[in-house]
Amino acid sequence: DAMVIQNPRYQVTQFGKPVTLSCSQTLNHNVMYWYQQKSSQAPKLLFHYYDKDFNNEADTPDNFQSRRPNTSFCFLDIRSPGLGDAAMYLCATSVSAGVVYNEQFFGPGTRLTVL
């Protein structure tokens, strides 16, 4: 089945130690998103790629970076994780914004713990 896959599902890192989360998709969608979700809150968009075009949200800290080497893969890099970065990180995909409706499909998420 076509899907959005996130690895690892659980990640523990130390304060200040860089960490990379990965996302892959078999949907062949050209838009990929990274969201941060803290407990009992709605997902918060960090950034998204429309093909190779990177779109950063204005309030996303510089500590968060992303790479998309090809259509299928996208990475979230947290350069110096702080305690406040502990959260669920969700990857999502959608087809081109050129279509009328923007259905987004989410992966299962990576739960990040910062010690």
Next chain:
Amino acid sequence: GENVEQHPSTLSVQEGDSAVIKCTYSDSASNYFPWYKQELGKGPQLIIDIRSNVGEKKDQRIAVTLNKTAKHFSLHITETQPEDSAVYFCAASGFGNEKLTFGTGTRLTIIP
């Protein structure tokens, strides 16, 4: 920008009864309104969506209604079951806009 409000934040319903969650949006240009169900420790799952050219859509026990004039839309779950317990998010998006604006979520608990 778009703002989506969602109510209630928590809802407890006896098994077999109906549940209704309501959302309002601010941008009249929004034309796509999905609902996501998120179970504990999992990613959000799209359960139903409605588009601005439709007033109501139904899929088995789940239905969504849209009132474009009043700028609100609602999720209706009938004959609730324990597996319906989850957090539900509404969202809104406009034409050609690849971003969704989410509501704040409703924690639905089905009481056996």
